[in-house]
Amino acid sequence: MDLVIISMILLPxxxxxxxxxxxxxxxxSFGVSIPERVYMDDRLKRMRKVYAFWxxxxxxxxxxxxxxxxxxxxxxxxxxxxxxxxLLVLFIGISFVLYYLIHRRMxxxxxxxxxxxxxQRLATDLSFRNxxxxxxxxxxxxxxxxxxxTILFTIRMYPEMPEELPMxxxxxxxxxxxxxxxxxxxxxxxMVQLYLTGVFLFVNKVIGRAKQQTxxxxxxxxxxxxxxxxxxxxxxxxxSSILLTLVFIMPPVSFVYELPPLLLMILxxxxxxxxxxxxxxxxxxxxxxxxxxxxVAGKDAAVVDRDDDRYWKLGQIYFNPDxxxxxxxxxxxxxxxxxxxxxxxWGFLLGIIAIAVLLPLVFR
Amino acid sequence: xxxxxxxxxxNPIYTQVRNQIIEGIAVGKLRAGERLPSVRAMASDLxxxxxxxxxxxxxxxxxxxxxIHRQRGVVIAPEGIAKADEAYRxxxxxxxxxxxxxxxxxxxxxxxxxxxxxxxxxSFKKGGETNGFGDH
Numbered sequence: 443m444d445l446v447i448i449s450m451i452l453l454p455x456x457x458x459x460x461x462x463x464x465x466x467x468x469x470x471s472f473g474v475s476i477p478e479r480v481y482m483d484d485r486l487k488r489m490r491k492v493y494a495f496w497x498x499x500x501x502x503x504x505x506x507x508x509x510x511x512x513x514x515x516x517x518x519x520x521x522x523x524x525x526x527x528x529l530l531v532l533f534i535g536i537s538f539v540l541y542y543l544i545h546r547r548m549x550x551x552x553x554x555x556x557x558x559x560x561x562q563r564l565a566t567d568l569s570f571r572n573x574x575x576x577x578x579x580x581x582x583x584x585x586x587x588x589x590x591x592t593i594l595f596t597i598r599m600y601p602e603m604p605e606e607l608p609m610x611x612x613x614x615x616x617x618x619x620x621x622x623x624x625x626x627x628x629x630x631x632x633m634v635q636l637y638l639t640g641v642f643l644f645v646n647k648v649i650g651r652a653k654q655q656t657x658x659x660x661x662x663x664x665x666x667x668x669x670x671x672x673x674x675x676x677x678x679x680x681x682s683s684i685l686l687t688l689v690f691i692m693p694p695v696s697f698v699y700e701l702p703p704l705l706l707m708i709l710x711x712x713x714x715x716x717x718x719x720x721x722x723x724x725x726x727x728x729x730x731x732x733x734x735x736x737x738v739a740g741k742d743a744a745v746v747d748r749d750d751d752r753y754w755k756l757g758q759i760y761f762n763p764d765x766x767x768x769x770x771x772x773x774x775x776x777x778x779x780x781x782x783x784x785x786x787x788w789g790f791l792l793g794i795i796a797i798a799v800l801l802p803l804v805f806r
Numbered sequence: 807x808x809x810x811x812x813x814x815x816x817n818p819i820y821t822q823v824r825n826q827i828i829e830g831i832a833v834g835k836l837r838a839g840e841r842l843p844s845v846r847a848m849a850s851d852l853x854x855x856x857x858x859x860x861x862x863x864x865x866x867x868x869x870x871x872x873x874i875h876r877q878r879g880v881v882i883a884p885e886g887i888a889k890a891d892e893a894y895r896x897x898x899x900x901x902x903x904x905x906x907x908x909x910x911x912x913x914x915x916x917x918x919x920x921x922x923x924x925x926x927x928x929s930f931k932k933g934g935e936t937n938g939f940g941d942h
Binding site: 561562563564565566567568569570571572653654655656658661662665748750762764765766767768 | 807808809810811812813814827830836840841842843846847848849850851852853854855856
């Protein structure tokens with residue numbers, strides 16, 4: 443296992459964990475809501491630095507351990523996958539513990555300083571949903587047509603395909619799993635394409651419909667930021683869906699025509715790297731809710747948003763039965779989460795997972 | 807148009823929503839036929855109960871400021887707001903009475919009171935600030 447490949451997978455994970463506190467909204471610090479003006483308080487700045495520093499240390503140790511373990515111990519491809527996942531879960535676990543320790547300190551500091559005692563206001567732009575928040579869902583007809591093309595190709599060329607179809611490739615370009623040839627196994631990957639198209643289309647809808655979170659301190663600026671934030675992620679979703687479905691054309695083609703194995707390896711990797719780097723660049727330049735988009739300078743606000751700390755369990759899990767929203771912005775991170783007090787939110791989450799689990803079982 | 811809700815106000819939230827929508831129409835920020843968010847969207851955006859928004863919308867519909875269509879959603883009355891009739895004029899006399907009475911008790915002069923009304927009327931004509939808290 444190559445250090446280059448390990449780094450390619452892990453570095454984006456590290457970067458997206460280390461920099462979270464710098465990408466959140468400025469009305470939030472480690473899962474605690476704050477008035478925007480204290481975001482630049484020295485003690486808060488230090489918390490962000492401490493978190494970033496220790497997460498960097500943890501990352502260095504994690505990649506060293508991963509590399510050593512995986513290069514020293516001779517294991518099968520399968521065991522390798524499990525070991526890698528365990529190490530990754532461990533990393534996420536440690537990052538959460540570090541977050542939580544600072545979250546508690548942040549809560550105490552807020553209590554001590556009496557922050558968020560200013561008048562609490564809500565603000566909402568009535569014309570928010572008349573604005574163009576996402577790009578048209580029709581863009582997803584491109585990945586849909588790509589998937590459809592792959593399905594038609596598979597059915598048309600089925601007689602030419604070998605008796606055993608490669609289902610999985612190892613990191614060294616060798617086939618690690620094969621399936622007996624059948625229409626079902628041949629259609630597995632095109633079905634994944636269709637599934638991904640559906641998921642991306644759904645994400646684009648969510649981006650359009652998620653709760654408007656306009657800050658009461660400077661609503662005009664906040665609305666502008668949110669519009670930019672949503673449009674950029676919508677564009678990202680469309681481009682990712684096209685790129686991913688394009689990559690999925692290759693395996694069925696390789697069943698029929700000889701393709702260089704290196705190409706089969708590099709193109710998916712390249713696409714994955716492009717998408718992950720795109721996500722990181724987007725997070726860093728836009729920030730959560732567009733918080734890093736510099737528009738006109740903000741007014742000095744005398745009011746603060748509603749303090750909704752009690753609805754954020756552990757500072758990160760939203761559970762508010764009084765809020766009809768299903769989708770809303772994450773607290774600590776970039777992107778969206780669900781209101782776990784809404785049954786429909788569970789339905790969506792479980793539905794997406796269920797299809798992902800069922801797909802390989804059905805098409806096998 | 808931005809609607810502000812003061813969570814510590816003595817006015818209930820649905821009244822604050824209703825008043826600001828009417829003010830939005832008065833200053834011309836909300837135009838005839840303009841779409842408003844659905845009950846669900848507005849409740850979600852504010853993080854409040856559906857009934858609260860529904861109550862505000864229902865009242866505005868009854869007063870002729872909005873139309874609520876099953877398909878077209880919520881729109882500002884497209885054919886404009888009905889002109890004041892006898893009943894409205896009577897209600898106006900009736901409803902300003904306690905406000906004037908309180909002002910009299912507190913020693914606000916007639917001239918000052920009329921000045922307040924004149925200033926507010928003019929600010930509406932100019933499309934002035936509508937933050938709904940009277941601090942303009």
